[in-house]
Amino acid sequence: MKLLIIEDEQEIRNGIKKVIDWAAHNIIICGDAENGKEGIKLIDNLKPDIILLDIRMPIMNGLEVLKFLRDTNSTVESIVLSGYDDFAYVQQALQLGVCDYLLKPCEPNEILSTVLRVKKTIEKKRIKQKIINKYSSHLKLNIVLIKEKFLLRLINNKVEFNNNLYSIFKNYEINLSMNNIIVTILTFDDYPNENHDIYNNDIELLKFAIKNISTEVIKNKFNTEYIELEEQIIIINNVHKSQHKEFIQTLTFIKQQIKKYLGFTITICVGRRYDTIQSIHLSYQDAQQSLTQKFWLGSDSIVEYNYKEEILSTNLEYPLSKEKDILLLITSVIPNDKDIKIKIDSFFDNLISNSSTTDFVLHCGLILGLSIYKVYIEKKINKSSFDDNIFICIEKIRKCNTLESLKNILFDLIKNIIQDLNITQYSNKNVNIAISFICENYHKDISLDTVANYVNITPSYLSSLFKKHCGINFIEYLHKLRIQKACEIIEKDIWIKGYELASRVGYNEERYFYRIFKKITGLTPTQFKETIYK
Numbered sequence: 001m002k003l004l005i006i007e008d009e010q011e012i013r014n015g016i017k018k019v020i021d022w023a024a025h026n027i028i029i030c031g032d033a034e035n036g037k038e039g040i041k042l043i044d045n046l047k048p049d050i051i052l053l054d055i056r057m058p059i060m061n062g063l064e065v066l067k068f069l070r071d072t073n074s075t076v077e078s079i080v081l082s083g084y085d086d087f088a089y090v091q092q093a094l095q096l097g098v099c100d101y102l103l104k105p106c107e108p109n110e111i112l113s114t115v116l117r118v119k120k121t122i123e124k125k126r127i128k129q130k131i132i133n134k135y136s137s138h139l140k141l142n143i144v145l146i147k148e149k150f151l152l153r154l155i156n157n158k159v160e161f162n163n164n165l166y167s168i169f170k171n172y173e174i175n176l177s178m179n180n181i182i183v184t185i186l187t188f189d190d191y192p193n194e195n196h197d198i199y200n201n202d203i204e205l206l207k208f209a210i211k212n213i214s215t216e217v218i219k220n221k222f223n224t225e226y227i228e229l230e231e232q233i234i235i236i237n238n239v240h241k242s243q244h245k246e247f248i249q250t251l252t253f254i255k256q257q258i259k260k261y262l263g264f265t266i267t268i269c270v271g272r273r274y275d276t277i278q279s280i281h282l283s284y285q286d287a288q289q290s291l292t293q294k295f296w297l298g299s300d301s302i303v304e305y306n307y308k309e310e311i312l313s314t315n316l317e318y319p320l321s322k323e324k325d326i327l328l329l330i331t332s333v334i335p336n337d338k339d340i341k342i343k344i345d346s347f348f349d350n351l352i353s354n355s356s357t358t359d360f361v362l363h364c365g366l367i368l369g370l371s372i373y374k375v376y377i378e379k380k381i382n383k384s385s386f387d388d389n390i391f392i393c394i395e396k397i398r399k400c401n402t403l404e405s406l407k408n409i410l411f412d413l414i415k416n417i418i419q420d421l422n423i424t425q426y427s428n429k430n431v432n433i434a435i436s437f438i439c440e441n442y443h444k445d446i447s448l449d450t451v452a453n454y455v456n457i458t459p460s461y462l463s464s465l466f467k468k469h470c471g472i473n474f475i476e477y478l479h480k481l482r483i484q485k486a487c488e489i490i491e492k493d494i495w496i497k498g499y500e501l502a503s504r505v506g507y508n509e510e511r512y513f514y515r516i517f518k519k520i521t522g523l524t525p526t527q528f529k530e531t532i533y534k
Contacts, residue, residue, distance in 0.1 A: 001119050004048035005032040006039035006065065007081065008057040016052065019108045025116060036060030040068055048076055050118055052111070053098075055082045055089045063089060066096040077118050081106065147172040151227050151236065155183060157281035165277070176223050180240050182273045183283040184251065185291060186210070186233040189265040189299035189402070207233060210258055210266075217254050222247065234287075236280070239273055251302055265300035269293075272305050295358045298404040318364055322347040326368070327375050330418055336484045338491065340414050344407050362398070365406045369397050369413060376417045430455050431469045434462060435477075442481050443506045448474045482506050483520045486513075487528065494529050501525065 003022065007013045013032045022029055030046045033039035037060040043051065055062040066078060080093045080101040090101050099118050102111060150172055153159050169176065210233060211226055218224050222243070227234040239247045251268050259265050271286030286305040293303050326343045347368065351361050373390050393413050400406040434451050451474070452459040466474045482505040489501060502513035518524050523531070 001027050001050065001122070002030040002046065002048045003027050003115065004030055004039070004042055004046060004051045006034075006036065006042075006051055006057070006062070007032070007054045008034050009054075010034070012081075015108075016111060020112050025112070025119075027115065027119065036062060036065040039065055043069075043074070043076060049122055050077050050079065050099075050115060052079050052081060052115070055080055055093065063092055063096065066093055066098060070096055077122055079114055079118060143173060147174060147225075148227050150174075151225055152229070154277075155227070155234065155236070155281055155284040161278050174225060176225055176236060176277075177238050178277045179275060180238050180273060181275075181277055181280045181283055182237050182239045182247070183271045183280060183287050184235045184237070185269045185287040186214075186235060187267050187269070187291065187294070188231060189267055189405075206262065206264075209262060213257050213261065214254050217257065218250055221250055234284070241273065244273065248302065248304070255300070255302065259300070267294050267299055267301050267303060269303045270305060292358060295361075295402055298402050316360060318367060319347055319350040322350050323368055323371055326414070327371065330372065330375055330414060336487050337411075337415070338487060340411055341407075344410055344414075348403065348407065361403065362400060362406070365400065365410065366394065366397050369394055369410060372410070372413055372417060430457055430462070431465050434466070438478060438481065442478065442485065443504060445506065445508070446478070478506075479516050480520060483517055486517060486525070487521070490525065490529055491532060494532060498525055 005013050005016055007016075013034075017029050017032065030048050031042045033042050035057045039051070039053070040060070042048075051065075053062045053065060062080060068074075069076060069078065077099040078093075078097070080090060080098050081104055082090050082093075082101060083104045093101065099121065100114050102114055150159070150168065151174070159165070165178075168174075207228060214226075214233075214235065215224065218237070223238040225236045227236070237247070248270070251270070255266055255268060269287045269290035271283035271290070274280065274283050290303040290305050293306070294301070297303055322343070326347060329339060329343050348361065348365075351364055373394075376390075390413075393409060396409050397406065400409060433455050437451055437454050438446070448459045448463060452462040455462060457465075463474055466472070466477060470477055472480075486501055486505045489496060489504060498514070499510045502508075502510045505513070507513035507516070514524060517528075521528060
């Protein structure tokens, strides 16, 4: 601790320096001056911690020194030396921030105890400042986490709204004003799980990338803050009523950029705009309510709040007849993709027409999935790895978050079961070989004799095997397979010419192809095309 003496009397300066054992108290006399002007120069050069300062001095007095220290925001502590007649000066000195004062003449012990008292005050201040600096650095390192925690409390209505809120926003570096608040929730449409390529560490990287993309798009338009909450990113914005259309356009662009650069689709659920920060929790509740509409609206969308309470109808029934249609389709010879989709749509259309809730639709989807698997168990002769995968499929149904994805899960389940059952259904080795040959060569000019020759059995025997194991004869099977393939080609290329389509599925005559197509589908190829894009 360094002490500087500013006193115009040489004898007093020498006495203070020599009579008191300053070193024993870890205090160094770093210098002395005979007037204020000289003292200021020493303060600047020696950087003392404490100064002993006389009030009355030539050239520049003590009060002028104190004013200089105040104006320059100096941290040095001052002890004033004054006579009885200088009390008015002492009052001014106290107003100028002097730490203590001594009346002349002063005893050495009195000077020492006063300096030690000031020394102790300085040490306490330094310890306090050290603690503040330490926690200030920690605060800066953790400001993001602290801010997120506060914002989470804010949107859950767990913050007291008072005048301190402004200072909290400033201290936590929250980039929001107190008016025109909107909360949105960003959710992944297909959140990565442990089987996904970007699971574990890359999940945080993905969230970071999404926040960066969003920030780049939105930062120059709206005040923005983010909160990460499990599988969601919550975005808080200041949006004036006149900016609402621009805000939705900005969110749409963010969604498009994320899909373009990250390969993910997201759904953004938007709460209502509220005038003041006090209603921020209501906007958050609105956004959460909008999440329930995601099931019906599908993925890759922006859902604005439009409250509609789900009312469970008292007449809700499981569409058993629609389920039977699907199960019959599974056991048919070769159902095409369009037939499967039509039956699934019909099943869920029936539920929706009865004002079903999200939970009821999910439960019905789960029941349908289990019923489909029951058919598989009843028909399957040999076990396969598909049995294990069914449980993963059922779990996907249970966690499904859109009607569209629920339909897709059931579609894939039916397709896989049909494929697996077809392999088992035709358990006769010769029939399996024949079917495999037909599937590979249906587009060629093949006949019963061609296939029988390949299998190395007589045509009549192959015909009887087909009837026995497939329920239809060879030519019916071939026609159904060819027409199924024709339908799949039309779905991919609606502009394909009739003669080209006939040739690609094994028919040399276009008119004959048209006749078979209508016999099996009930429609001409042209009519079938019209049903695709109605």
